[in-house]
């Protein structure tokens with residue numbers, strides 16, 4: 001019975017992710033899954049997602065933001081969440097607006113091409129992807145433009161997985177993943193023609209700090225394109241419901257503390273960037289006739305790839321994962337991790353409906369050209 005369930009689980013996951021037996025072994029060797037889950041959850045207070053308490057929030061925030069604290073928390077999050085992301089979402093770990101008749105994965109790729117197009121990436125140029133996940137976007141952008149991309153990521157498990165996927169895609173000569181912290185980027189000044197970050201810099205303990213690192217390694221005149229997770233102008237910090245939703249997004253996504261679009265704009269300027277374009281793609285997509293919101297796929301979906309995102313899909317995966325963990329097929333902590341991710345989907349949907357949060361505030365920036373001889 002146990003081995004039948006194990007085979008069934010592996011078949012479902014390999015159909016969805018292309019994982020081989022070796023990949024499964026690597027996933028299982030990820031150290032102390034349960035320990036990482038407990039460590040991660042200790043930085044949050046789940047009750048806050050249900051009822052907001054300002055003092056408790058500030059206390060827990062101190063455990064996430066501060067010297068050396070964020071990285072440990074973010075890495076614990078991605079150690080436990082990566083396999084679920086790949087299973088549920090694919091190799092690109094971000095949202096996208098969607099148009100009528102557009103398939104989910106097509107919308108994800110279009111969102112990446114839009115960024116490359118806005119940055120004017122050219123064949124043969126060298127680009128840095130800051131916080132690259134398992135490299136879904138960098139492989140697509142390299143295929144689309146013919147550029148070379150270096151992906152920077154501080155999560156060792158994702159770097160290993162992404163490197164395997166680049167090799168399997170035949171892109172190992174143009175796409176490489178490097179382990180490193182974006183708060184201390186391990187490259188020389190003026191190295192990259194362009195740099196982008198997709199839904200990653202929200203993990204920084206200090207946004208100006210990460211932007212200063214990015215501008216340092218960018219060549220003069222080069223572009224920095226970024227999709228930021230921020231609270232919109234409609235967010236009211238004094239509204240307990242808004243704050244509770246914000247806390248729910250932080251808890252379920254490994255984010256130390258979300259900031260507003262206004263703060264983010266200031267942080268980019270303080271780091272030395274010139275801002276060329278600055279808008280919420282949610283509004284832009286509506287202007288362009290997109291009838292589907294970025295969170296639509298959490299609400300409904302009939303295809304196999306999408307049903308997993310919906311409430312029904314999340315409930316059935318939860319049941320299956322509960323059984324697997326009880327039978328000790330899945331490591332301890334798997335069920336709790338899935339529950340945490342499912343809860344955050346609800347917080348994201350609510351934030352989208354209230355328009356208080358966006359995962360795609362787009363900034364196109366330029367590193368000024370120095371006039372010194």
Ligand SMILES: C[S@@+](CC[C@H](N)C(=O)[O-])C[C@H]1O[C@@H](n2cnc3c(N)ncnc32)[C@H](O)[C@@H]1O
Pocket residue numbers: 071074078091092093094130131132133134135136137152153154155158180181182183197198199200201203204
């Ligand atoms: C939501 S995922 C997005 C991944 C990728 N951009 C994509 O769209 O598929 C955020 C990524 O940022 C990475 N990250 C978080 N903190 C980091 C840090 N301090 N240095 C480098 N990467 C970091 C995480 O490991 C994760 O890969």
